[in-house]
Amino acid sequence: MQAYLLILDSYIWSGYHSINMPVLAFIKDLIIATFAQMTSLFAGVFLFGLLINFISHITFKSIERAFWSKGTYFVAWLGTPIHELGHALFCVIFMHRIVEIEFFKPDPLTGTLGYVYHKWNRSNPWQVLGNFFIAIGPVILGCFALFAIFYFLIPNSSLAWDSIFVKVSEINYSYSVWSYLEVLRASAFTMVRLIFTFTNLTSWRFWVFCYLSICVASNIRLSLLDIKGSLSGFGYLILPFLLINFLGLVTGLGRERFFPFTASSLGTVYSLLILALIMIVIGFFLAYFISAVYVKIRRGYILNPF
Secondary structure, eight states, X not given: OHHHHHHHHHHHHHHTTOTTOOHHHHHHHHHHHHXXXXXXXXXXXXXXXXXXXXXXXXXXXXXXXXXXXXXXXXXXXXXXXXXXXXXXXXXXXXXXXXXXXXSSOOBTTTTBOOEEEEEOOXXXXXXXXXXXXXXXXXXXXXXXXXXXXXXXXXXXXXXHHHHHHHHHHTXXXXXXXXXXHHHHHHHHHHHHHHHSOHHHHTSHHHHHHHHHXXXXXTXXXXXXXXXXXXXXXXXXXXXXXXXXXXXXXXXTOOHHHHOOOSTTTTXXXXXXXXXXXXXXXXXXXXHHHHHHHHHHHHHOSOOOOO
């Protein structure tokens, strides 16, 4: 038995460039590679989703306190159906049974604007994995909708993506935190310079873009309940990464050969999330200003958005 283990050990390490490399070093590289890939893929989605959720919450709260619950419909009428459709789309993909769905049915008592009720087989790995993507579905579909609005209403919108691609292509296959921060910084400045120009400010397309993108961006969000729902599928998501990284390290092909999910390949995704964040911040200031002025004139006090 001991001889068999030695032979197997030699076989594995020979593909990993060093027969005598300790097992712990191999495990360390396997964990680091998997953690880096999972972080690069999903950490930004969760962080942006939570931040947008917070800003969206105080935006809706400001409007609601000034114009009551129906005032929020002016923003929620578009974003809420897209949000719920994002859940429903991945329910279908991962074979969940949709029990009931309402794309836009506001309930003043609970504050619910729409919902998707679904059931799944807890013993089916594919359906359990689906919980993760169902939870982040509104972010994925919302980003596609935001891209479409940006593409069709902002002149020379393709220049933004060209600039972002050029910038992130310089980062190559890096897992450095600074690489991601550089992508975020470059993407944000590119977006702002392209969107907020004097020419755009005088165009009706720009103002339509602002309104529609605020409606969509306000619902590109993840609540703590969404994140909790995604955890049941997270374990099944890690397993393929561990397996493929294991094969990559054993064969010596390296992690980049299988998973080039780095700053360069995620530049567009982060750019859309940044665009959503920019628009929801603008939406908050506009909504709060209008609501605060109305409350001050009609009721005589300063509006608290929190």
